[in-house]
Amino acid sequence: MNPQESSHNRIYRSRLKISFVAVIYLLSILFDFLQSRYLPLYLNLDWTLIFVFYIGWSTDAVKGAATGTVFGITQDFLLGTLLGINGGVKTLIGYSASYLSNVLNPDLEGILRFCLVAGVTFINNLLVFKSQYMLSGFAGEIPVLTLLASSLITGIAADLLFRILDRIHTSPKKFLD
Amino acid sequence: MLQTYLKKPPFVLTLLLLFNFFLLSVQIRSDEGESLLTQTGLAVITPLVYLEQAVFGSATALVRDYLFLFNLNEENRRLAEENVRLKAELHQLRGMKNLAERVYLSALTAPVLFEFVPGSVIHRNLRYFSDTMIVNLGTMSGIAPNQPVITGEGIAGRVIAANILVSEVELIIDPLASAGALLEDSRQQCVVRGTGTSLLSLDFVSVSEPVRIGEIVYTSGTDGIYPKDLPIGKIVSKKTGRVYQEIEVEPFTDFTRLEEVLVLIGKQ
Numbered sequence: 001m002n003p004q005e006s007s008h009n010r011i012y013r014s015r016l017k018i019s020f021v022a023v024i025y026l027l028s029i030l031f032d033f034l035q036s037r038y039l040p041l042y043l044n045l046d047w048t049l050i051f052v053f054y055i056g057w058s059t060d061a062v063k064g065a066a067t068g069t070v071f072g073i074t075q076d077f078l079l080g081t082l083l084g085i086n087g088g089v090k091t092l093i094g095y096s097a098s099y100l101s102n103v104l105n106p107d108l109e110g111i112l113r114f115c116l117v118a119g120v121t122f123i124n125n126l127l128v129f130k131s132q133y134m135l136s137g138f139a140g141e142i143p144v145l146t147l148l149a150s151s152l153i154t155g156i157a158a159d160l161l162f163r164i165l166d167r168i169h170t171s172p173k174k175f176l177d
Numbered sequence: 178m179l180q181t182y183l184k185k186p187p188f189v190l191t192l193l194l195l196f197n198f199f200l201l202s203v204q205i206r207s208d209e210g211e212s213l214l215t216q217t218g219l220a221v222i223t224p225l226v227y228l229e230q231a232v233f234g235s236a237t238a239l240v241r242d243y244l245f246l247f248n249l250n251e252e253n254r255r256l257a258e259e260n261v262r263l264k265a266e267l268h269q270l271r272g273m274k275n276l277a278e279r280v281y282l283s284a285l286t287a288p289v290l291f292e293f294v295p296g297s298v299i300h301r302n303l304r305y306f307s308d309t310m311i312v313n314l315g316t317m318s319g320i321a322p323n324q325p326v327i328t329g330e331g332i333a334g335r336v337i338a339a340n341i342l343v344s345e346v347e348l349i350i351d352p353l354a355s356a357g358a359l360l361e362d363s364r365q366q367c368v369v370r371g372t373g374t375s376l377l378s379l380d381f382v383s384v385s386e387p388v389r390i391g392e393i394v395y396t397s398g399t400d401g402i403y404p405k406d407l408p409i410g411k412i413v414s415k416k417t418g419r420v421y422q423e424i425e426v427e428p429f430t431d432f433t434r435l436e437e438v439l440v441l442i443g444k445q
Contacts, residue, residue, distance in 0.1 A: 061186035069193045073200070077218075080302060080309075084200035091193045095186065135201065136353055 021067065024051045028071060032078050044150045048075040049124055050158040052090045053117060054165060056097030068094030085131045089124050096120075113162060118155025125151060219338050219345055226300045226311055226343065258295050261437045264329025265293065272395065272406025275361075291404060293439040294318050299343070301435070308351040308373070310334075312438060315342040319442040323402055326438050331408040331429035332356065332396060333438055344440075349409070350377065350432055357400035358409055360386075361393040369394060369409055369426060377410060379424035386422070388415050394426050404441065 031047040048071045056064030072090030076083045100116070125147040133142070182188045269291070296318070300311035314320045320339045326346045327333055334348040347354050352373040359366050360382070368380045382388060392412045398405025410428035417423075 062184065062189045065186070065190050065193050069197065073197070082201055082204050084197040084204070087200065088194055088197035091190065091197060095190050098186075 021055060024055065025071060025074075027051070029074055029078065032075055043153065045157050046121055046124065046150070046154045048072065048086070048090060049093060049121055050117070050154065050161060052094045053097045053120060053158065054162060056094035057101045059098065061095050061098040064094030064098040065091045066094070068092070081128065081132050082135055085128055085135070089127045089131075093120060093124060114155045114159040117158040118151045121154040121158075122148060122151035219340050219343065222300070222311070223340060223343050230299055258437050261329040261439060262293060262295060265327055265439055268329075268331070268408050269406070272408075275406065291441040292443050294320070294442050295437060295439055297437055298435050308348045308371070308432075309337070310346050310348065310435065311343050312336075312346055312440070313342070314344055314440055315340050316344075317341050318440075320344045320440055321442075325403045325407075325441045327407060327441065328430045328435065328438055330431070331410060332403055333430050333432070333435065335402050336440065346438075348432060349428065349430075350375065355400075356403050356409065357397035358394050359397040360388065361395065362389060363387065366397050366399065375427070375432070376413065377426040377428055379412070379426050380421065382422045382424055384417050384420065384422055388412060388422060388424060390415065 028047045028051045031045070035044060035047075052064070052068045052071050055067045059067075068090035069087050071094075072085075072087035073083055075081075075086045075090070079086070097120075104116075126142065126144075129142045129147065294314055296312045296314040298310050299313045302309045302311075312320075312326070316339050320336055322336050322338060324336045325332060326335060332349055334346045334351070334354060336344045337347045338345045348371070349356060349369070350371045350373070352371050354371040356369050357366070358369040358379065363386060365382060365386050367382045370378045370380055372378050379394060390412055394409045394412065396403040396405060396407040396409060408429050410426040410430075412424055413427045414425040415422050
């Protein structure tokens with residue numbers, strides 16, 4: 001990580017205000033609410049994951065984890081999973097994203113960022129399904145291929161969304177102030 | 178002191194994870210039924226559902242009842258409700274007829290009719306992990322958890338939580354729902370289970386048991402929730418497994434068009 005990128009990342013962090021996070025929170029609720037009712041599982045974009053990952057990536061680990069808990073529990077409520085499953089997993093994701101942004105190049109782009117989000121989504125899906133099945137005593141098979149498709153779609157959407165958010169961040173005054 | 182700890186990411190992470198674990202631990206249901214969180218959730222959603230009904234329901238009803246149908250809709254709704262009740266009684270009587278035909282059972286079993294409370298579906302939760310609906314009947318109408326919910330076609334599910342005004346019903350197609358079942362021809366006891374799709378899975382039917390496509394599956398009355406001989410659905414596919422057959426059942430109840438239901442609240 002070179003000093004210039006690090007400074008750029010610090011600007012990201014300082015600019016990520018509570019109003020911006022609130023807008024993202026409402027958007028993730030809206031998207032999750034609508035798609036859980038109208039789209040099949042393989043088309044399920046995990047908006048909450050995308051936003052938690054982005055916030056974790058752009059802020060520090062404490063904020064990333066806290067955002068993960070709040071967003072995740074809301075998602076649990078909307079999807080009907082046991083409260084705390086997505087909460088716990090998204091907390092880990094928010095925390096890990098912040099950690100990864102310090103280790104990796106924060107301006108990671110293209111195929112690498114897509115792979116990163118898709119991988120995280122797949123792990124998230126497996127953890128959520130496995131926990132839900134285990135805790136509720138349901139002995140069904142985990143639809144791995146469906147979850148894989150969902151992960152790829154989420155990865156693509158995340159990459160596109162991050163590009164848009166990156167552009168907004170280049171002129172933060174317009175959007176955030 | 179606490180401020181210092183709250184700035185340490187590993188400490189905050191542990192705290193948040195513990196909070197999530199706590200949430201999970203209070204939700205694991207006891208055998209008796211609902212958790213505190215379910216009750217709270219229902220209490221929160223009740224005014225929202227009624228508000229939605231008041232805003233959209235009243236406006237729709239106004240247009241439908243007075244501008245287009247001039248009270249015919251009200252009459253139609255009453256007849257539909259009566260139709261559902263009569264169909265349910267018919268199924269009960271058919272079940273009792275089957276029972277009477279099996280002589281050894283008819284000598285031992287007295288016919289039983291159940292007291293129904295008709296209700297309307299006012300909200301449907303379509304989620305990946307659960308399939309439930311809210312019905313406009315609460316404890317004030319005699320509703321309690323684990324009471325069976327049926328339609329004119331067959332069983333629909335069971336009440337999992339109720340407050341004074343509304344109750345939440347877990348549909349039989351929910352992946353976590355199941356019911357004791359028996360086959361029409363052989364009277365083989367088995368278990369019917371929701372799969373999260375429009376079809377149900379029939380478990381524990383031995384490979385040596387003859388099963389017919391189109392055979393009707395009834396409730397067995399052995400699960401402590403559904404009374405015996407209520408129709409569930411018909412067999413639409415079967416595959417032979419190692420020990421048990423893999424059988425799919427199409428429920429008689431059309432869960433995409435659920436409007437009126439009956440809750441069985443006790444024996445008459």
